Amino acid sequence: MTDRLPRIGVLGIMQELYDHMIPGITQRQAGYARDIAQRLSGVAECVVGGPVKGREETERAVRAFEDADLDGVLIVMLTYAPSLRAARLFAGMRLPVCLANVQPDPAVTPAWDMDDMTYNQGIHGAQDTANAMVRAGLPFEVVTGEWNDDAFVERVGRWARAARAVTAWKTLKVGVFGYAMNGMGDARVDESALLRRLGPEVVAIAPGELHRTVQELPDSAVEELMAWEDERFDVDPRLSKEERGDHARMQIAIERILARRGIGAYSTHFDAIAEDGRFARLPMASASSLMAKGYGFAGEGDVLAASIVYAGHQLAGDGHFTEMYAMDFPSDSILMSHMGEGNWRVARSDEPIRLIKRPLGIGRLDDPPTLLFRIQPGPATLASLVYLGGERFRLVVAEGEVLDSQELPALEMPYGQFRPDSGVRGCMDAWLRAGGTHHMVMNLGRIAADWAALCTLTGIELVQV
Incomplete structure (x- = not known):
């Protein structure tokens, strides 16, 4: 895209x-x-x-x-x-x-x-x-x-x-499948203010539309996607054809809905999918591959994060949805990951991207096929879009480096360790003071100056930490 x-x-x-x-x-x-x-x-x-x-x-x-x-x-x-x-x-x-x-x-x-x-x-x-x-x-x-x-x-x-x-x-539509996660305050935004000030329009998508689209898909489309995955990824032999077929149907259906409705970014919340009752598993691998195609994405119905991931694609290419999971003080870095969604185009070039069978208790559904990789070491930039009320927005940006760090065998989702230029202590103190959200976009490379240019053109307040 x-x-x-x-x-x-x-x-x-x-x-x-x-x-x-x-x-x-x-x-x-x-x-x-x-x-x-x-x-x-x-x-x-x-x-x-x-x-x-x-x-x-x-x-x-x-x-x-x-x-x-x-x-x-x-x-x-x-x-x-x-x-x-x-x-x-x-x-x-x-x-x-x-x-x-x-x-x-x-x-x-x-x-x-x-x-x-x-x-x-x-x-x-x-x-x-x-x-x-x-x-x-x-x-x-x-x-x-x-x-x-x-x-x-x-x-x-x-x-x-x-x-x-x-x-x-200015013409972006952000689709939300179902509803946003209850109680997650830093993702809340006045949708009218977002539309007036920056342009993204929030579009609600009923899970029933996803279910109907899944049912309408021809088997040939599913087989074609699975064959492509066989060539591109290291596929876990424990994955059954049924599990892979179910995942493939959801991915194709989501993309068809987005294309049909002119939507460039989307978000799914695990409870909205699970509570519907018609789906066997969560669309984890779907998010990874659709991000790799240029769609914005965020979990839990977070339209702010989905919008900034989309902007990251447009600004520098290969926006990667992630969050800060834990701090590692000995390496002065932060473990970056999320529940299983991540743009596989930021994966390490020296390791295969794996499509794995992955148990996941969240959502209380069957195991979702998940793309597992470590992030490419080297310079990287984080950006968080913050809503301040009224029509005020802030962008919190941190430059640093993805480390060539340890493997974490038990972590079955995309991950990497990010060392901020300002150090964990300085970066996090400033990030929290600025109200930086817990969902964000990562781009490979140092692109704080690019984000600054975007802020100049939109009037968004820039805080680099």
Whole structure:
């Protein structure tokens, strides 16, 4: 679901009076905008509009970007242009914005004439434009630098991924099968506030729809999934064909419901499945493989966590749902796991992913086939979406490292040990003070700066611990 590059519209703004001063300037600066887009081609698919000079054509260009389902708009000042030509546009901007504070030539030289001064005068246009966006209350990112260097490309790429996540959130539906876990307060959210402020819409899915879809599936679809699992995973020989077939039916049925209803993230609660009375086991392996396909997921009806896992997919790829299970003070790390759901794309590359027969008392159902793996050692980042009441949200982020740690033979669910950069004591003190939730997304790599870019575009408060 996140294999594609972010799709970005490049809006080049300039002043029409320079056409009389310097014939051909519009064509020259249009080429400059295309050069920038080409330089960014490794991090974003850029759609370059023609240079805009007045209010009507500026608004028309941005509406075209919105109609083309782009992820964001990169504004480039091709020359100075008065900001009031775009001021009303900023008041109703629907796409995330980045202001590229760049110029064609990196250095001022004695060879410059007045034409060169005009070509390179974008900085004061950027100031005028940024001021208009601030007055309009529009969140936006700024990247100042040499347009042709790697640092500029990296920073714009980070913004573009954040824009993709923010734009995807605006149309995200989060399905909850049954109901959320009773008494779990840190997952509670005003669903209307979530929809208004960030975009995710919560959709209730009756267990009966899952049951009907399971019953309607052809045997061929089940056999196909099981054959794929035989090739991809180390399958426990103790698993019966009935157990595997039952699990496969639930996975296929869940995915069909999500696809049919346009849902990009979901959550299941073990009691909601168990108390229905029509299901033999919990869909543990289903969650792992659907996360691996790019769906957001969280346990226990947690729509906040499901939303942030989905954002993790969009932002950096391979969002992994997890929670902090226990602290290990000798290694200064935290055992990360959950009841059995985890994105197997973050598994260690030097060990097979196992599909196991796994007894589980929670839910009081039959043994659920579960995907078991250890998390790949190396840099990693945790992020927790916190609801603060009203329309206030906070993101608590921790960078650190997944250790090449001990095996835990009795732990029959995905796991790894995460050492925060700030240490267990410092990290947990700050995490708890900030209200960080007990469900979160993990991404491999250090991506706190990516989460910061997302917060800039949404107005979410960022707390890095």
